[in-house]
Amino acid sequence: MPKSKRDRAVTLSKTKKKGREHKESIVSSIRDAVEKYNSIYVFSFENMRNLKFKQFREQLKSTSRFFLGSNKVMQVALGRSDSDEVRPGLHKVSKLLRGDSGLCLTNMPVEEAQRIFGEYEDYDYARTGSIATETVELKEGPLDQFTHEMEPFLRKQGMPVRLNKGVVELVGDFVVCEEGNPISPEAARILRSMGMKMATFKLNLICRWSPEDFEVYQEDFNVVRIMSGCLRDYVVMERVDGMQHAKLLGKTVHLTKVEGIKVKWVRDSQEEPNGEEGESQRRWLLPLPLCSP
Numbered sequence: 001m002p003k004s005k006r007d008r009a010v011t012l013s014k015t016k017k018k019g020r021e022h023k024e025s026i027v028s029s030i031r032d033a034v035e036k037y038n039s040i041y042v043f044s045f046e047n048m049r050n051l052k053f054k055q056f057r058e059q060l061k062s063t064s065r066f067f068l069g070s071n072k073v074m075q076v077a078l079g080r081s082d083s084d085e086v087r088p089g090l091h092k093v094s095k096l097l098r099g100d101s102g103l104c105l106t107n108m109p110v111e112e113a114q115r116i117f118g119e120y121e122d123y124d125y126a127r128t129g130s131i132a133t134e135t136v137e138l139k140e141g142p143l144d145q146f147t148h149e150m151e152p153f154l155r156k157q158g159m160p161v162r163l164n165k166g167v168v169e170l171v172g173d174f175v176v177c178e179e180g181n182p183i184s185p186e187a188a189r190i191l192r193s194m195g196m197k198m199a200t201f202k203l204n205l206i207c208r209w210s211p212e213d214f215e216v217y218q219e220d221f222n223v224v225r226i227m228s229g230c231l232r233d234y235v236v237m238e239r240v241d242g243m244q245h246a247k248l249l250g251k252t253v254h255l256t257k258v259e260g261i262k263v264k265w266v267r268d269s270q271e272e273p274n275g276e277e278g279e280s281q282r283r284w285l286l287p288l289p290l291c292s293p
Contacts, residue, residue: 023073030077030103033065034086037105040093042206043117044101047130047199052122056203060116064106071097093209096216101206110208117205126198128185132177133198136191143168145194153193157186 034040045053057066067074075094079085085094097103106113126132143161146154146168154161160171176194177187183198191198207216 023070026067026069026073027077030067030074031086033067033105034078034090037065038107038210039105039110039113040090040209041104041106041113041117042093042096042101043104044099044204044206046100046202046204047124047127048100049122049124049201052124052201056120060106060108063108064104066102066104068102071099071101074103087211089209089214092214093207096206113208114205117203120203122201123197124199124201125192125196126183126188128183128188130183130188130199132179132181132183132187133200135179136176136194136196138170138174138176140170140172143170150193154190157190159190 057064060066074097077086078090078094078097080094081091085091093103104113108116138159142164143154144167148163148166148168151161151163151168154168159174162169162171176190177183183191205217207214
């Protein structure tokens, strides 16, 4: 049966889309702030928690202003090249706005800003997809940390449990999560019920700009995450003969394009039986939390 031309998709949501006016207001706010503050920092964040970040921002409200949002909008506000930058050298800052990052405009002394960002960290419960910082294994036997009302919940998360005289008992050893592996939704719920906070909310300084100089603290990651469809693998980057290489599923792949702190894609270097190089495979790379090189 042909599709009726009278049917029209009607959106019932009351939420209005943020249009051009909203983006222009952000650009205007950033450009106004650039004239008021002495230094501009680009920072990245790990395990962002909105409430904790709001508290951190309130502490520095008198001396600083923060901007989070679309990297492209912030790049436009600062200027992407020498010709359109708001102040000399700001195009270098915009190039480092990649991935999970933001802007901090401040009048604080350099040493104080570095100390505050370096010392700040807050712990919270890990969410699905976070990397486990330790292996958590529950041994067979009674689980005194859980009440009897939680037995159905634990069974639903895949734990082999039963009630024995009103006490939750684990029938066999159970591994909740393994260090270095992503945390599953079930593991995240179990860890929360155990009161284990495995996620650390941190802010890492990437660079600093001032009218006098420009300083880069950390330019790229040494660990990146490959995401191709539903496939999630972890890649360790290394330098071989002056070139960036990475290990992917036991094979070596060449990083063909590195932009600032975000690797765009890699080319599979495995050779075909006839000696010719295999077809290039593009895999999008998303950065993990900052790691020391």
